[in-house]
Amino acid sequence: MSKLAGRLRAARSVRLVICALAFGPGVHLLALSSAVAAAALAPAGARPYALVLGIAQDGGIPQAGCRKACCTSGRHERVASLGLVDPERRRWWLIDATPDFPAQLALVAEAAPACSLAGIFLTHAHIGHYTGLMHLGREAMGAHGMPVWAMPRMRAFLAGNGPWGQLVTLHNIELRPLGADSTVSLGDSLAVTPFLVPHRDEYSETVGFRVTGPRGTIVWLPDIDKWERWERRIEDVIDGAGAAYLDGTFFDTTELPGRDIREIPHPFIVESLARFAALPAATRARVRFVHLNHTNRAGIAGTAERRRVEAAGFRVARSGERVPL
Numbered sequence: 001m002s003k004l005a006g007r008l009r010a011a012r013s014v015r016l017v018i019c020a021l022a023f024g025p026g027v028h029l030l031a032l033s034s035a036v037a038a039a040a041l042a043p044a045g046a047r048p049y050a051l052v053l054g055i056a057q058d059g060g061i062p063q064a065g066c067r068k069a070c071c072t073s074g075r076h077e078r079v080a081s082l083g084l085v086d087p088e089r090r091r092w093w094l095i096d097a098t099p100d101f102p103a104q105l106a107l108v109a110e111a112a113p114a115c116s117l118a119g120i121f122l123t124h125a126h127i128g129h130y131t132g133l134m135h136l137g138r139e140a141m142g143a144h145g146m147p148v149w150a151m152p153r154m155r156a157f158l159a160g161n162g163p164w165g166q167l168v169t170l171h172n173i174e175l176r177p178l179g180a181d182s183t184v185s186l187g188d189s190l191a192v193t194p195f196l197v198p199h200r201d202e203y204s205e206t207v208g209f210r211v212t213g214p215r216g217t218i219v220w221l222p223d224i225d226k227w228e229r230w231e232r233r234i235e236d237v238i239d240g241a242g243a244a245y246l247d248g249t250f251f252d253t254t255e256l257p258g259r260d261i262r263e264i265p266h267p268f269i270v271e272s273l274a275r276f277a278a279l280p281a282a283t284r285a286r287v288r289f290v291h292l293n294h295t296n297r298a299g300i301a302g303t304a305e306r307r308r309v310e311a312a313g314f315r316v317a318r319s320g321e322r323v324p325l
Helices: 002-022 029-040 101-111 127-136 152-160 164-169 269-278 304-311
Strands: 049-054 081-086 091-095 116-121 146-150 173-177 184-186 190-196 207-212 217-221 243-247 287-290 322-324
Touching: 049 101, 081 101, 081 190, 101 127, 116 184, 127 152, 127 164, 146 152, 152 164, 152 173, 164 173, 269 287, 269 304
Parallel strands: 091 116, 116 146, 146 173, 217 243, 243 287
Antiparallel strands: 049 081, 049 322, 081 091, 184 190, 190 207, 207 217
């Protein structure tokens, strides 16, 4: 408590001094006051954690053009995304730049005000996973050299197609290579390893991520065609993870009447429940379904679909939840 009290006194002192100066030519120092105060309040020795920033499929909830009850009830969910926060080093990284990028930055700013965005990892080139990069351009944030890690086809897609290529040429973003099963070290605290999965790879590869920190490991896999189309066993991939965020886009085949669901393959939650039923209870408890379509009633507490998920020993991810790393 004495250390925290000291930091509070230091922050107050800095604010008083800077506010006094701010009435002169350096009015902009008011912004510096907030930054210094936040830094003074950064918890010493705090450990990294993952922060869920959204759980919805690419279109979010409510989804554009939908007039069904799933989108008119007042429910709001941001597009699936994950923050990797390192409070001690005052940095954080983003997995997938979604259409909800501004709100998700604000969520991290509230949870970890002393931390600044240090880079972005992309899973693939479907609209819910990279289009938030537009906010880094000169029309908005005007970022400079923001690291963006992506697989080879994904990098080529961004560099070779407008408006994303302009982010590269204006140096708003700096494209950095990802390689399948090749680990990216984020300082001495976190390590991120991509792995390829089968998906509708029209413009890029698709990857999931395994993130390891000093206290634990998580798996982030929001998109895959079907478990059985993968040469790896998903059970082996999630083994040892403290949390496994897995594709739960659709609950079953009944959600999209009038559409050929084979054109947008995902493992149905009911298929995953059956496949994982034999896993130990402790492993099932660590599986959290994410990337839920607006039609997926498992995303609504109290529904028969949610009760079925929970009765089987699994969970649906919740925006704002944290997992130690």
